[in-house]
Amino acid sequence: MKTSPKKSLQQKLQDKDYFLNETALMTQTGSYSGNFKTGFCFMDEIGKKILNIPYDFELNFESALTLFVDNKQTVKRFKNTLEGFSFEHDVEMIDYDCKKFWVRATGKPLVDDTGAIVGIRGVFTSIDRFINQGKELEKRAELIEAQNERLIHFAHIVSHNLRSHASNLELTLETFSGKNSDSEETVFKSYLKDISANLSQTLEHLNEVVTINTHERGRELVDIKAVFESVLEDHRPLLAQIDLRLDYDFTALTHINYIPSFLRSILANLLSNAIKYRDALRPLQIEVKSKTKDSKELLVFKDNGIGIDLQKNGGKIFNMYCTFHNNDDARGVGLFLTKNQVESLGGDISVKSSPGVGSSFKVKF
Numbered sequence: 001m002k003t004s005p006k007k008s009l010q011q012k013l014q015d016k017d018y019f020l021n022e023t024a025l026m027t028q029t030g031s032y033s034g035n036f037k038t039g040f041c042f043m044d045e046i047g048k049k050i051l052n053i054p055y056d057f058e059l060n061f062e063s064a065l066t067l068f069v070d071n072k073q074t075v076k077r078f079k080n081t082l083e084g085f086s087f088e089h090d091v092e093m094i095d096y097d098c099k100k101f102w103v104r105a106t107g108k109p110l111v112d113d114t115g116a117i118v119g120i121r122g123v124f125t126s127i128d129r130f131i132n133q134g135k136e137l138e139k140r141a142e143l144i145e146a147q148n149e150r151l152i153h154f155a156h157i158v159s160h161n162l163r164s165h166a167s168n169l170e171l172t173l174e175t176f177s178g179k180n181s182d183s184e185e186t187v188f189k190s191y192l193k194d195i196s197a198n199l200s201q202t203l204e205h206l207n208e209v210v211t212i213n214t215h216e217r218g219r220e221l222v223d224i225k226a227v228f229e230s231v232l233e234d235h236r237p238l239l240a241q242i243d244l245r246l247d248y249d250f251t252a253l254t255h256i257n258y259i260p261s262f263l264r265s266i267l268a269n270l271l272s273n274a275i276k277y278r279d280a281l282r283p284l285q286i287e288v289k290s291k292t293k294d295s296k297e298l299l300v301f302k303d304n305g306i307g308i309d310l311q312k313n314g315g316k317i318f319n320m321y322c323t324f325h326n327n328d329d330a331r332g333v334g335l336f337l338t339k340n341q342v343e344s345l346g347g348d349i350s351v352k353s354s355p356g357v358g359s360s361f362k363v364k365f
Contacts, residue, residue: 033110033121034061036082050103050126052096067093069100081109081120090127101128143346169195219345222258224290224299225250231267238275243283253290253297256365262341267301269334270361274303279356297365304358310351317351 030047034040041059043051051067053059061078068074069092077087086108094100103124110119169192228248232239239246256263271286278284284303291298308317318339342349342363353359 028126029123031121031123033119034064034078035110035119036061037118047124050095050124051093052099054096057096067095069094077107078120081107082117084109084117090131091124093124101126102131103127143343219257219259221255222260222263223255224263225254227260227264228267228288231264231271234268235271235275242275242278245283245285246288247286248288250290253292253299256290256297258365259345262345266338266341266363269338270301273334274301274305274359277305277359279304279306285358299363299365300360301363302358302360307355307357307359308351308353309355310353318349
């Protein structure tokens with residue numbers, strides 16, 4: 001029986017080099033080093049590929065810093081290695097094409113033949129896919145939480161408001177049971193009319209909420225300015241009666257992929273709110289503009305109205321039937337419906353407000 005010869009040292013080294021290289025390729029792991037004394041910097045081919053660095057890229061400590069989002073933190077980590085410390089962190093980097101992505105990076109002191117620390121060396125592995133998956137899961141969890149919150153609030157409205165109408169009807173029928181005078185019958189009919197009107201209004205509001213959350217997502221490219229000017233035209237008679245200064249600018253974001261009726265409703269509710277809760281002691285000022293920030297599409301709607309005490313009422317401002325002023329026409333429905341419309345399409349709405357100063361609503365599409 002023949003025994004296969006043992007592998008030579010050279011073959012073992014070649015095998016080891018092969019497996020290390022394949023592992024690095026499969027895991028997208030690059031290596032780097034830098035000598036602070038000589039200024040020499042090195043990055044292997046896999047690292048350059050991860051960062052899309054061209055062949056003629058001059059790698060030095062100054063150019064290396066341009067590859068990191070947080071330069072100050074990077075310099076701090078590099079300096080710490082000179083004092084004998086190592087690190088292992090998730091780091092946000094910028095490739096040669098200015099695309100941001102995440103890596104898991106390590107750094108250890110680089111020592112010379114005498115044992116003196118002269119620089120840094122380490123590896124970095126692309127984890128952008130996992131970070132994005134985590135963000136997507138987090139976003140979905142937030143969306144589910146928001147949907148559950150709306151369902152709970154919806155159930156509360158149904159149980160509370162419909163029960164209230166039923167109780168009023170039952171009490172009215174009980175009070176006016178039997179023979180009544182003409183005057184009592186008139187009052188009875190008036191009560192029934194009020195109960196019927198309130199019940200119809202509640203059912204209408206609930207139907208709107210159901211429609212919003214079951215609406216087929218028929219998005220299309222919508223001209224924001226055209227929609228807003230259409231809303232202004234609908235409010236023209238009322239706007240003509242008040243002292244108003246209106247500025248709007250949608251040049252930063254002219255169009256958006258949205259449901260036209262939703263955008264129209266959002267703008268109409270915010271405009272109606274600004275008019276309804278204006279300060280009678282000064283002219284109403286409204287500023288509306290679109291923005292883009294960090295690839296996010298935004299709409300900002302500001303007014304100088306009577307404002308809202310957010311410390312006291314911030315947690316209820318978007319709840320249904322919650323009002324914070326004594327206006328006769330206050331119903332507490334508009335902002336609730338607006339929030340439902342925005343969130344049903346994966347967006348978010350927030351508010352900054354101070355009593356006597358005004359309110360600023362920010363819609364993230």
